[in-house]
Amino acid sequence: METKTKISGAEAFIRSLLHEGVDTIFGYPGGAIMPVFDALYDFDKHVNHILTRHEQGATHAAQGYARVSGKVGVCLVTSGPAATNAITGIGDAMMDSTPMVVITGQVGAALLGSDAFQEIDVVGITQPITKWAYQIRKAEDIAWAVARAFYIARSGRPGPVVLDFAKNAQFEKIDFDYKPCTFIRSYIPIPEVNTDQIVAAAALINQAKKPFALVGQGVILANAEQELKAFLEKGNIPAAWTLLGSSAMSTDFTLNKGFLGMHGNVGPNLKTNECDVLIAIGMRFDDRVTGDLSRYAKQAKIIHLDIDISEINKNVKVDAPVLGTAKETLAALTEKINTASHSDWIESFKEYEEREFEKVIQKEIHPTTAEITMGEVIRKVSEATNNEAILVTDVGQNQMMAARYFNYTKTRSMVTSGGLGTMGFGIPAAMGAKIGAPERTVCMFAGDGGFQMTIQELGTIMQEQIGVKMIILNNHFLGMVRQWQEMFFEERYSFTKMQNPDFIAIAKAYRIEGTEVSARENLDAAIADMLKDDKPYLLVVNVEMKGMVFPMIPTGASVSDILLG
Amino acid sequence: MEKTLYTLTVFSENSVGLLGQITIIFTRRGINIETLSVSPSAIKGIHKFTITIYSTLDVVTKVVQQIDKRVDILKAYFNTDDELIFQEIALYKIATDKLLAKGSIEDLIRKYHIRIMEMNENFVVFQKAGHYEETQQLFSELSETIGVLQFIRSGRVAITKSKVERLTDMLEGIQTKYGKK
Ligand SMILES: Cc1ncc(C[n+]2csc(CCOP(=O)(O)OP(=O)(O)O)c2C)c(N)n1
Numbered sequence: 001m002e003t004k005t006k007i008s009g010a011e012a013f014i015r016s017l018l019h020e021g022v023d024t025i026f027g028y029p030g031g032a033i034m035p036v037f038d039a040l041y042d043f044d045k046h047v048n049h050i051l052t053r054h055e056q057g058a059t060h061a062a063q064g065y066a067r068v069s070g071k072v073g074v075c076l077v078t079s080g081p082a083a084t085n086a087i088t089g090i091g092d093a094m095m096d097s098t099p100m101v102v103i104t105g106q107v108g109a110a111l112l113g114s115d116a117f118q119e120i121d122v123v124g125i126t127q128p129i130t131k132w133a134y135q136i137r138k139a140e141d142i143a144w145a146v147a148r149a150f151y152i153a154r155s156g157r158p159g160p161v162v163l164d165f166a167k168n169a170q171f172e173k174i175d176f177d178y179k180p181c182t183f184i185r186s187y188i189p190i191p192e193v194n195t196d197q198i199v200a201a202a203a204l205i206n207q208a209k210k211p212f213a214l215v216g217q218g219v220i221l222a223n224a225e226q227e228l229k230a231f232l233e234k235g236n237i238p239a240a241w242t243l244l245g246s247s248a249m250s251t252d253f254t255l256n257k258g259f260l261g262m263h264g265n266v267g268p269n270l271k272t273n274e275c276d277v278l279i280a281i282g283m284r285f286d287d288r289v290t291g292d293l294s295r296y297a298k299q300a301k302i303i304h305l306d307i308d309i310s311e312i313n314k315n316v317k318v319d320a321p322v323l324g325t326a327k328e329t330l331a332a333l334t335e336k337i338n339t340a341s342h343s344d345w346i347e348s349f350k351e352y353e354e355r356e357f358e359k360v361i362q363k364e365i366h367p368t369t370a371e372i373t374m375g376e377v378i379r380k381v382s383e384a385t386n387n388e389a390i391l392v393t394d395v396g397q398n399q400m401m402a403a404r405y406f407n408y409t410k411t412r413s414m415v416t417s418g419g420l421g422t423m424g425f426g427i428p429a430a431m432g433a434k435i436g437a438p439e440r441t442v443c444m445f446a447g448d449g450g451f452q453m454t455i456q457e458l459g460t461i462m463q464e465q466i467g468v469k470m471i472i473l474n475n476h477f478l479g480m481v482r483q484w485q486e487m488f489f490e491e492r493y494s495f496t497k498m499q500n501p502d503f504i505a506i507a508k509a510y511r512i513e514g515t516e517v518s519a520r521e522n523l524d525a526a527i528a529d530m531l532k533d534d535k536p537y538l539l540v541v542n543v544e545m546k547g548m549v550f551p552m553i554p555t556g557a558s559v560s561d562i563l564l565g
Numbered sequence: 566m567e568k569t570l571y572t573l574t575v576f577s578e579n580s581v582g583l584l585g586q587i588t589i590i591f592t593r594r595g596i597n598i599e600t601l602s603v604s605p606s607a608i609k610g611i612h613k614f615t616i617t618i619y620s621t622l623d624v625v626t627k628v629v630q631q632i633d634k635r636v637d638i639l640k641a642y643f644n645t646d647d648e649l650i651f652q653e654i655a656l657y658k659i660a661t662d663k664l665l666a667k668g669s670i671e672d673l674i675r676k677y678h679i680r681i682m683e684m685n686e687n688f689v690v691f692q693k694a695g696h697y698e699e700t701q702q703l704f705s706e707l708s709e710t711i712g713v714l715q716f717i718r719s720g721r722v723a724i725t726k727s728k729v730e731r732l733t734d735m736l737e738g739i740q741t742k743y744g745k746k
Contacts, residue, residue: 123582128589132636135581152636183744185736186578186639192742310630 006173009139010035013103013165014043016146019178022074024065024435025049026058030078032105032118035170037076050435050464053456055082057428059089060417060454063098064432067415068390068440070223072153073098073432078105080118083164084125088422090160091129095419096244097221099158101149108168109137122164131159139172143179151181156189157308158221191309191323193332201303201320202336204277208301210345211237212268212275214260214289217244217418218282218306218326225411227330228281229253234334236342238349240268242283243403246414251387251407257349261289262553263400267352269551269559272297279303282326285315286419287555295558305329359564360550365405371544372520374401374473381443381471382406384527389441389469390415390433394426394450396480398473400549402445412437424453430468431460441469441531448474448500458510467534472503474542483548507538514538568619570599572649572723575614575632576606576639576732583637587614590631596620600653602720608732611639617721640735644725651723655700656682657691657707658715664689667711677703688714697721 007015013036017025025047029037040049052058055077062073073093077086083104093100107116126133132152136145149161205211219228225248232239232255240260241248249256258265260272272278278300283289290296293315304311304318305326312321322329364375378401382389387407393399393416408414415433417425430444451472461468475482478496485493507514514537515526523541530537551562577583584603591598599617606613618625625643633641661684664670673679677699683690693703700718707713 124585127582127586128593133582184636185739185744187636188739188743308634310627310634314627 007176008035008039008170009142009172009174010039010170012139012142012174012176013146013170014039014047015176016143016178017074018043018046019180020072020146020150022072023047025074025076026052026061026065026432027076028052028055028058028078028082030082030105030118032079032107032167033076033103033165033170034105035167036103036105036165048435049076050431050460052428053459054454055085056088056424057431057454057457057460059086059100059102060092060422060425060428061432061435062100062102063089063093063096064392064415064429065436066098066100066432067429067436068412068433069436070412071099071436072150073100075100075102077102078118079107079122080120083120083122087125087129088420090126090162092417092420092422092425093160094129094131096417097158097217098160099153100160101153101163102160103163103165106135106164106166109166110168112137112166122162126162129160130162133162133164135164135166136169137166139169139174142169142174143177147179147181148184151184152187156187190307190325193324193328195332197320197322198329198332198336201279201305201322202333204301204303204320205235205237205279205333205337208277209342210275211235211277211279211342212271212300213237213239213279213281214283215239215241215245215248215281216283217242217248219245219248220411222282222307222326224282224325224327224330225249227327227334231330231334231337234339235337236340236346237279238271238342238346240265242286242289242418243416244414244418245283246391246403246416247408247411250409252409255346258353259403261286262291263404263549263551265353265404266356266551266562266564267349269553269562270352271349273299273558273560275300277301277303279305280316281305281330282307284311287315290315291553291557291559291561295560305333356551356564364401369544370520372517372523372541373547374398374543375405377471377473377523377541377543378402378405378445379407380523380527381469384531385441385443389413389443390437392416392426392430392433392442392444394444394446395421395423396447396450396478397475397483397547397549398445398447398450398479400480401473404549423450426450427454427457427461427468427470430470431457431464431466434466434468442467443469443471445471445473447479448472448476448498449478451503455506458507458512461536462510462512466536468536469530470536470538471530472538472540474500474503474540475545475547476500477545479547480549482546486546486548487554503538503540512536512538514540516540516542518542566621568621569645570617571620571625571643571645572651572721573614573616573618573625573629573632573641573643574723575616575641577612577614578637578639579605579610579612580637583612584614586635586637587616587632590628591618594624594628596624596628600720602722606732608736611732615721615723640732644723648726649723650726651696651721652694653697653700653719653721654692654694655704655716655718657693657704657713659689659691659707659711660714661686661689663711673706679703
């Protein structure tokens with residue numbers, strides 16, 4: 001799309017975004033980005049701009065959008081405080097490998113470095129938490145920088161890119177000529193699949209009596225869900241998932257043995273220290289998954305499939321690395337592995353499933369106490385959507401409980417802040433998820449604490465009529481911290497008790513429908529009411545105040561030392 | 566664990582903020598940079614960083630991979646001293662009268678292969694190239710005998726002994742394999 005007459009940098013910028021297929025932007029205007037917003041005014045047929053209520057909200061919304069759609073999330077904000085407000089979402093996207101391009105306005109190039117009004121060193125601040133951060137100082141750079149930004153954000157292991165856009169470059173007139181970026185000589189996003197590595201890994205798997213697979217987000221990012229299933233089925237390999245690997249396998253898939261890590265299922269954690277070959281697929285051995293590394297899977301040969309070579313041997317010493325996209329490497333491995341049954345091994349998970357059900361799950365989803373538990377609300381909501389909804393969580397007990405008790409039939413159905421653990425993620429991420437997958441039901445669970453960290457986004461939901469279903473699991477505490485205080489700090493509840501507002505009244509002020517439930521007999525009807533249409537809804541459920549998330553592997557303990565209560 | 570002095574060689578595009586991108590990776594792990602030298606490489610537009618750090622093999626391996634992963638970095642690798650020919654350069658400023666008072670300086674100059682860069686009535690500047698221990702030894706001797714007014718030592722520059730893949734070949738390889746045009 002070449003232009004005959006010169007156009008402004010701001011317009012060139014919008015046209016560049018259109019070339020990259022951008023149809024949705026989450027943003028917030030201000031002085032240093034006004035020319036771009038002005039240009040946007042003429043493109044409202046092409047681009048849906050969502051005005052959030054805070055730049056952090058814009059970033060999390062872009063994340064939610066990207067995570068469910070696989071597309072690059074885009075944020076447009078001004079300089080200075082807007083850029084610093086965006087930092088949390090940028091860092092979150094970096095930790096969780098979410099493709100995102102954040103454009104920040106910047107003072108004119110002539111003023112750079114002079115402490116001009118709302119000038120802040122955005123590139124300097126964001127370089128450590130982005131895949132790439134670049135300052136556009138002249139209009140000629142725009143097409144090149146945008147093309148490169150999108151290529152970097154979405155290719156290889158995805159991540160956030162920041163473009164810091166100096167105001168003079170937004171005004172300058174240029175000839176516009178857009179060429180997408182397909183190659184950067186210093187950047188090889190996808191390592192070539194190495195047949196020797198495939199052969200070596202297949203040999204280990206073929207000798208294994210007790211193979212065990214760990215499924216991470218890499219499977220979802222590579223769209224490798226089918227390849228994963230074929231691989232696991234051919235080798236009859238039981239598998240478990242990390243928090244971000246949730247929904248890569250449907251819940252009822254027979255080889256799906258559950259959730260790994262600190263609040264994961266008993267079987268998968270214990271079996272990590274019993275298997276003979278551990279096959280990690282697109283996951284990064286986070287400390288919340290491994291517990292004490294010196295007591296982690298020491299008995300096993302370890303195969304690690306990843307796209308990022310710097311993840312190999314980072315935390316766990318690997319016997320057989322397999323580099324490439326999970327889609328390619330899983331397909332290649334499946335060809336080379338023998339069909340096997342491993343029936344005794346698979347059967348051996350059952351005992352732990354039963355023990356966990358009896359000691360933990362039963363009480364959580366079918367409680368006999370008067371008070372409502374988080375687990376029962378989550379399971380009921382999941383079932384009321386036929387386990388077809390997208391789950392978005394905030395952070396804390398609500399997040400771990402949701403990860404444990406929400407069920408999936410479709411991939412890309414779980415959006416949560418894993419690596420950074422950002423409270424306040426829930427509401428805006430749910431907005432983005434709903435916009436990214438409008439035909440699906442989006443259910444967002446938050447604690448009373450996290451909900452209030454980005455509560456202003458109710459304004460966005462009202463204005464855009466974003467049909468998210470929000471559920472506050474209200475325990476009147478910063479629950480997860482309270483749980484640690486109970487377990488490790490002698491019940492000294494230092495500043496974790498919360499006096500809360502009337503959430504329903506707040507929702508009402510934003511013209512959002514809602515119900516509050518305190519008694520179990522009203523829960524089903526309230527959930528049905530919430531799901532009756534595609535409009536935004538707030539359901540507040542007052543749950544037990546001192547609920548605990550179990551099982552638990554305390555920090556520093558081994559996965560074998562998982563506590564049941 | 567025993568720490569070794571490793572020399573990291575990093576080739577990068579000459580873009581703004583690269584040094585920051587590299588140093589932040591050391592900062593995160595609390596690693597001090599011992600020496601640093603940066604200059605244009607033999608290939609136009611590509612810069613070469615030579616960095617020395619004390620580290621374990623495990624950590625230096627991870628750090629180099631994390632540097633290599635940055636988009637603007639072409640290649641990063643590391644070596645131990647026995648795999649390298651390396652050199653630092655040092656300058657020493659000495660008061661002329663004190664130096665002359667010592668009498669003959671021929672022995673000193675021969676012993677240390679000193680080059681004299683400047684000599685005037687006020688001061689003399691010696692230059693010595695060598696390994697750290699060698700430039701340090703001269704510094705110690707001068708400090709004890711005559712006194713040193715100013716002293717500066719460069720970062721390390723190094724060349725590998727082994728036959729490694731040349732950067733130009735590597736770039737061509739990448740271009741043909743991954744570059745569409
Ligand atoms: C921005 C931010 N601040 C602080 C924390 C630490 N933190 C982790 S969980 C938690 C408690 C969350 O309480 P609430 O939102 O009520 O959820 P609950 O655990 O009760 O489900 C806190 C304070 C965090 N993760 N993020």
